[in-house]
Amino acid sequence: QQQVKQSPQSLIVQKGGISIINCAYENTAFDYFPWYQQFPGKGPALLIAIRPDVSEKKEGRFTISFNKSAKQFSLHIMDSQPGDSATYFCAASFTGTASKLTFGTGTRLQVTL
Amino acid sequence: GAVVSQHPSWVICKSGTSVKIECRSLDFQATTMFWYRQFPKQSLMLMATSNEGSKATYEQGVEKDKFLINHASLTLSTLTVTSAHPEDSSFYICSAGRGGEKLFFGSGTQLSVL
Numbered sequence: 001q002q003q004v005k006q007s008p009q010s011l012i013v014q015k016g017g018i019s020i021i022n023c024a025y026e027n028t029a030f031d032y033f034p035w036y037q038q039f040p041g042k043g044p045a046l047l048i049a050i051r052p053d054v055s056e057k058k059e060g061r062f063t064i065s066f067n068k069s070a071k072q073f074s075l076h077i078m079d080s081q082p083g084d085s086a087t088y089f090c091a092a093s094f095t096g097t098a099s100k101l102t103f104g105t106g107t108r109l110q111v112t113l
Numbered sequence: 114g115a116v117v118s119q120h121p122s123w124v125i126c127k128s129g130t131s132v133k134i135e136c137r138s139l140d141f142q143a144t145t146m147f148w149y150r151q152f153p154k155q156s157l158m159l160m161a162t163s164n165e166g167s168k169a170t171y172e173q174g175v176e177k178d179k180f181l182i183n184h185a186s187l188t189l190s191t192l193t194v195t196s197a198h199p200e201d202s203s204f205y206i207c208s209a210g211r212g213g214e215k216l217f218f219g220s221g222t223q224l225s226v227l
Contacts, residue, residue, distance in 0.1 A: 032214045043119070043206045043218035044157070089156060095214045100147065103156045 004092050006104030013111050019077040021107045023090035026071065030092040034101070035064065035075045038087045047088070048075070051095070080111045115141050117209045119219025126197055127227055134192045134222045136207030142187035143209035147216065148180075151204040163190045197226045 005024045013019045025033075031052055036044035050057045050064040050073065057064045063076040077084055090104040116139040126132050136146055145164055149157040161182050162170045169182035179201075181193040190209075194201055202225050208216040 034215075036218075041204075041221065041223065043117075043208075043221045045218065046215065049215070093214055099210075099214060100159060100162065101157075101208075101216060105156050106154075108154075 004090060004102050004104045006090050006107060008107060009105070010108040011110070013077075013080045013109065015080065015082060015111055015113050017080050017111075019080045019084065019109055019111070020074060021088055021090070021109070022072065022074045023104050024070075024072045025092050025102075027092070027102075028071065029094060030102075032093050032095045032099075033064070033066065033073050034091050034093075035062075036089045036091065036103075038089065038106075044089060077109075080109075082111045082113060085109055085111050115139075115209070115211060115215075115217040117143075117207065117217045117219045119207055119222055121222060122220060123223040123225070125225045125227065128198050129196055131193055131195045132197055132224060134194075134205055134207075134224075136190045136192070136209065136219050138188045138209045138211070138217075141209075141211040143190070143211055144187065145210045146184060146190040147208045147210075148182060148190075148192050149206045149208070151206060151221075153204075157206060160192075194224065197224070199226045202226045 034049035035047045037047045038044040048062045052068045061078045066073045088107045091101040093099040093101045118137045120135045148160045160175045163184040171177045184190040206221045207219045
């Protein structure tokens with residue numbers, strides 16, 4: 001019930017291409033879905049987040065698509081750049097007072113020249 | 114954005130010694146802080162939830178006597194790894210919330226126990 005499944009485990013994309021990472025959750029009570037970016041040896045940084053009352057949210061080159069009925073959400077990175085090479089984690093939690101995040105297993109993205 | 118400072122960023126210690134890691138919220142008061150552990154190429158594993166002025170809540174399987182958490186103020190939480198052993202070597206990360214659902218992460222501490 002608390003799992004968040006993430007795929008793919010790793011992804012190689014050419015510079016300028018679109019990177020797509022998918023997540024699926026089980027607990028329908030989750031109502032906050034953030035994506036984090038983590039560089040080696042650093043803590044995760046919040047990239048973008050969405051709530052289930054919207055189907056899409058865009059911030060710059062990053063877009064979250066959300067499908068409530070399918071219990072799935074995905075991160076799209078447009079015009080991928082070598083600087084985007086990092087590990088990306090999706091997560092889910094409940095809104096309100098700071099709540100525990102349930103993390104996906106992570107996707108290692110490599111953007112090649 | 115909110116800043117969470119974690120210190121030290123790396124530490125090497127001998128087996129049997131204790132190590133303290135600090136997590137500070139620099140520009141906001143953190144009602145709740147979380148401590149995570151991350152092994153290479155793996156996801157973050159929540160160890161415990163720390164609330165200011167009360168005892169930490171540990172996740173199942175985490176030894177509370179080994180991983181001591183103190184959240185004495187709204188801006189500081191500490192994790193002490195007591196009697197550290199090589200198997201405790203890992204990347205430890207804290208995060209802090211200021212009342213909403215957003216969590217802000219520290220930069221992590223790489224612990225190596227020899």
